[in-house]
Amino acid sequence: MKTIINPPYSDWEKYAKRPAFPAEDLEEKVASVLEKVRLEGDSALKNFTLAFDKVNVENIKVSSSEIEIACAEVSTELKDAIAIAVNNIKVFHESQQINEAIVETISGVECWRKSVAIEKVGLYIPGGSAPLFSTILMLGIPAKIAGCKKIILCTPPDENGKINPAILFTATFLGIEEIYKVGGAQAIGAMAFGTETVPKVDKIFGPGNQYVTKAKELVQKTGIAIDLPAGPSEVLVIADSSADADFVAADLLSQTEHGADSQVVLLSNSAELMEEVKVSLNNQLQLLPRASVAEKALENSFFVLLNTINECVDFSNLYAPEHLILAIDNAELFAGKIKNAGSVFLGNYSCESAGDYASGTNHTLPTNGYAKSYSGVSLDSFVKKITFQKITKKGIQNIGKTIEIMAEAEQLLAHKNAVSIRLKKLQDEK
Amino acid sequence: MKTIINPPYSDWEKYAKRPAFPAEDLEEKVASVLEKVRLEGDSALKNFTLAFDKVNVENIKVSSSEIEIACAEVSTELKDAIAIAVNNIKVFHESQQINEAIVETISGVECWRKSVAIEKVGLYIPGGSAPLFSTILMLGIPAKIAGCKKIILCTPPDENGKINPAILFTATFLGIEEIYKVGGAQAIGAMAFGTETVPKVDKIFGPGNQYVTKAKELVQKTGIAIDLPAGPSEVLVIADSSADADFVAADLLSQTEHGADSQVVLLSNSAELMEEVKVSLNNQLQLLPRASVAEKALENSFFVLLNTINECVDFSNLYAPEHLILAIDNAELFAGKIKNAGSVFLGNYSCESAGDYASGTNHTLPTNGYAKSYSGVSLDSFVKKITFQKITKKGIQNIGKTIEIMAEAEQLLAHKNAVSIRLKKLQDEK
Numbered sequence: 001m002k003t004i005i006n007p008p009y010s011d012w013e014k015y016a017k018r019p020a021f022p023a024e025d026l027e028e029k030v031a032s033v034l035e036k037v038r039l040e041g042d043s044a045l046k047n048f049t050l051a052f053d054k055v056n057v058e059n060i061k062v063s064s065s066e067i068e069i070a071c072a073e074v075s076t077e078l079k080d081a082i083a084i085a086v087n088n089i090k091v092f093h094e095s096q097q098i099n100e101a102i103v104e105t106i107s108g109v110e111c112w113r114k115s116v117a118i119e120k121v122g123l124y125i126p127g128g129s130a131p132l133f134s135t136i137l138m139l140g141i142p143a144k145i146a147g148c149k150k151i152i153l154c155t156p157p158d159e160n161g162k163i164n165p166a167i168l169f170t171a172t173f174l175g176i177e178e179i180y181k182v183g184g185a186q187a188i189g190a191m192a193f194g195t196e197t198v199p200k201v202d203k204i205f206g207p208g209n210q211y212v213t214k215a216k217e218l219v220q221k222t223g224i225a226i227d228l229p230a231g232p233s234e235v236l237v238i239a240d241s242s243a244d245a246d247f248v249a250a251d252l253l254s255q256t257e258h259g260a261d262s263q264v265v266l267l268s269n270s271a272e273l274m275e276e277v278k279v280s281l282n283n284q285l286q287l288l289p290r291a292s293v294a295e296k297a298l299e300n301s302f303f304v305l306l307n308t309i310n311e312c313v314d315f316s317n318l319y320a321p322e323h324l325i326l327a328i329d330n331a332e333l334f335a336g337k338i339k340n341a342g343s344v345f346l347g348n349y350s351c352e353s354a355g356d357y358a359s360g361t362n363h364t365l366p367t368n369g370y371a372k373s374y375s376g377v378s379l380d381s382f383v384k385k386i387t388f389q390k391i392t393k394k395g396i397q398n399i400g401k402t403i404e405i406m407a408e409a410e411q412l413l414a415h416k417n418a419v420s421i422r423l424k425k426l427q428d429e430k
Numbered sequence: 431m432k433t434i435i436n437p438p439y440s441d442w443e444k445y446a447k448r449p450a451f452p453a454e455d456l457e458e459k460v461a462s463v464l465e466k467v468r469l470e471g472d473s474a475l476k477n478f479t480l481a482f483d484k485v486n487v488e489n490i491k492v493s494s495s496e497i498e499i500a501c502a503e504v505s506t507e508l509k510d511a512i513a514i515a516v517n518n519i520k521v522f523h524e525s526q527q528i529n530e531a532i533v534e535t536i537s538g539v540e541c542w543r544k545s546v547a548i549e550k551v552g553l554y555i556p557g558g559s560a561p562l563f564s565t566i567l568m569l570g571i572p573a574k575i576a577g578c579k580k581i582i583l584c585t586p587p588d589e590n591g592k593i594n595p596a597i598l599f600t601a602t603f604l605g606i607e608e609i610y611k612v613g614g615a616q617a618i619g620a621m622a623f624g625t626e627t628v629p630k631v632d633k634i635f636g637p638g639n640q641y642v643t644k645a646k647e648l649v650q651k652t653g654i655a656i657d658l659p660a661g662p663s664e665v666l667v668i669a670d671s672s673a674d675a676d677f678v679a680a681d682l683l684s685q686t687e688h689g690a691d692s693q694v695v696l697l698s699n700s701a702e703l704m705e706e707v708k709v710s711l712n713n714q715l716q717l718l719p720r721a722s723v724a725e726k727a728l729e730n731s732f733f734v735l736l737n738t739i740n741e742c743v744d745f746s747n748l749y750a751p752e753h754l755i756l757a758i759d760n761a762e763l764f765a766g767k768i769k770n771a772g773s774v775f776l777g778n779y780s781c782e783s784a785g786d787y788a789s790g791t792n793h794t795l796p797t798n799g800y801a802k803s804y805s806g807v808s809l810d811s812f813v814k815k816i817t818f819q820k821i822t823k824k825g826i827q828n829i830g831k832t833i834e835i836m837a838e839a840e841q842l843l844a845h846k847n848a849v850s851i852r853l854k855k856l857q858d859e860k
Binding site for chain 1 (some may be wrong): 449507508511512514517519521522524525526530531532533535536539541543546548549560561562563564596597603624632633639644647650651654658659674676677678679681684686687690714717718719720724728759761762765768769770771773774775777778779781782783784785787788789790791794796798799800801802803804805810812813815816817818819820821822823824825826829831832833834835837839840841842843844845847848849851852855
């Protein structure tokens with residue numbers, strides 16, 4: 001863990017850059033997986049599942065009896081917790097439903113927007129040791145609120161050909177019934193092109209490893225929308241002397257357990273607090289089962305001591321963190337100065353894991369500095385906003401001349417004529 | 431112009447596909463332009479401008495005296511027309527400003543979203559014979575309303591090294607003062623990487639030829655956001671016997687003059703109307719200065735006769751047109767059934783060119799079927815929606831247990847610990 005003391009502003013950009021983990025031949029490998037899926041459909045999916053997940057899957061689609069058995073296996077305690085999280089996430093995402101008014105921009109010209117659900121969406125949920133069922137909540141709940149007609153889910157099977165019961169329960173709880181046992185780049189290909197079993201979708205959501213991420217980037221070129229460009233998870237904490245060092249250390253550590261490529265950053269105007277956090281970090285680290293992963297992530301991470309909290313905010317805006325915790329006095333005042341961040345947590349009791357699971361906000365957020373120009377997933381991600389306009393005879397008479405002049409100046413005379421022909425007809429009607 | 435009569439549903443998908451215009455080596459060529467710009471900055475820009483635009487540009491940035499002279503050259507008539515258009519576009523895009531409420535998802539847990547402007551945006555405006563100053567309105571007005579701090583504009587110079595006066599006037603009228611004489615893929619590279627003269631931006635907007643489009647796709651991989659994936663412009667008209675055949679023909683033709691790769695489609699339940707439109711189309715075509723371009727575009731285009739307007743709407747939803755004109759009785763009723771479209775025009779007097787220039791809606795829209803999952807440009811395109819949350823001691827006590835259970839089930843124990851450590855402290859406080 002590096003500590004940087006009052007770096008000159010000219011160095012900030014350098015520190016705000018994320019560490020790079022280039023992967024050899026990644027694009028080539030992923031492109032070949034996608035091409036095979038496009039050409040060979042289900043049989044390619046089965047072959048890749050055998051090769052990568054080490055299991056022979058006969059039925060790609062999860063059966064209703066598999067779902068029934070899985071739901072019975074999930075503890076009541078976990079079911080109850082999921083129900084509470086669902087409620088909070090639903091309340092917050094439902095508040096994002098907005099009916100926009102019809103606007104008469106000039107007499108006789110009415111314009112409006114309407115949110116219309118994306119018809120077919122595909123959710124990708126990674127497998128591996130930890131079943132990320134919370135991501136199903138973050139994608140499935142807004143998809144349901146938006147009214148997406150087809151919501152499918154792909155997730156890789158374990159070596160026994162099974163899906164973690166918590167994943168099957170959570171999907172079913174939300175009313176997502178089309179679940180496919182396929183992971184990796186091949187799952188992205190299946191949802192992008194469609195196979196005999198897996199339907200083609202219009203937009204693909206969800207996190208994944210570098211293969212999944214690259215596959216999403218590549219299928220985007222073929223017209224499939226994706227939620228966000230992805231990178232390793234990260235948190236930036238701004239803390240002053242009012243912060244609780246144990247809490248700060250715990251929040252930093254919670255982000256390191258995602259993977260060795262995660263990055264955590266602490267900015268502070270208090271050298272004392274920084275020292276306390278370091279001590280607490282080392283103490284808490286020893287107790288973690290994933291300590292070795294966390295230790296690796298800490299190697300990419302750093303602390304910066306700056307003169308003021310305002311400077312910390314400026315640095316954070318340059319860094320554009322996925323998660324930003326303001327463990328400072330007057331957090332709400334400084335929140336108004338945040339220009340670039342995915343999700344912001346105010347005060348000592350707003351820990352990032354609350355937003356990851358149950359407070360109501362979405363946890364699918366822009367990483368890697370993308371928060372400068374991308375929003376996290378929200379209800380907006382599952383709809384298109386279609387514009388409508390209705391122009392009356394009076395309306396075209398009001399703006400017709402304007403359009404004619406502009407179209408002519410752009411040398412688009414057929415555009416001009418579409419107006420002229422209408423104005424003439426109205427003239428003749430008189 | 432092909433006419434298809436009552437095609438079976440199984441053929442619809444085939445007709446809804448856009449014609450492909452593959453370009454050899456496009457990606458390779460564009461990637462090499464981008465790389466040169468990244469490495470050599472301004473000198474690469476000047477070299478490419480000499481090679482492609484046939485002019486030696488000494489100062490890439492347009493000077494204030496150039497702007498002054500240009501503004502004096504624009505006619506008062508055009509200035510007045512632009513002012514009316516600006517007003518309508520402003521009214522509609524200002525109506526998209528929404529302050530979302532703070533939501534208490536559970537007692538002690540407050541969540542909200544805030545729209546924050548993307549700091550630096552770059553607008554690309556194509557050059558060539560027709561100066562597309564209207565696109566400056568469509569991008570510059572929402573950028574200004576959003577409050578983007580830096581708005582720059584790149585557009586290629588003509589062979590005398592000049593920018594069309596209407597472009598300079600329009601930009602200046604909106605308060606956009608940083609204008610650079612550079613076009614093509616090199617302009618996209620300049621805005622993506624920054625050069626000595628052109629600043630790096632966070633998001634790039636604007637239309638362009640295949641080189642510009644490919645360059646936008648490629649820089650997206652480096653973390654620069656773009657407005658939309660682009661394709662040739664298109665219109666789909668649904669017309670019944672109540673439509674005016676001359677208007678329909680004029681609307682179809684207005685879209686064909688954009689380029690030989692544009693596509694126009696007419697769907698109708700009336701064979702008679704279709705015949706009338708064909709006759710009118712041929713008559714109007716003769717009068718157009720760009721008739722040869724229009725004729726080529728008509729070769730990619732087709733008419734489909736279907737049984738009912740409902741079938742026409744279903745076909746249109748499959749096609750997902752950029753522009754959709756409903757020249758039918760009860761247009762408003764059918765508007766509710768539109769699932770996929772960029773912008774919809776209702777009734778006989780809502781011509782597409784109104785939306786292109788002056789009604790208030792945006793004309794930067796998803797083409798090529800992207801309307802299934804993408805929205806057109808709006809105020810939303812110039813902001814990020816950042817989520818915030820504030821959790822009180824009471825709040826973490828309310829949802830702490832839920833988070834602990836879920837984090838443990840996902841085997842993310844550091845996430846769990848960030849909550850446990852807070853709950854314990856509150857316990858100890860008692």
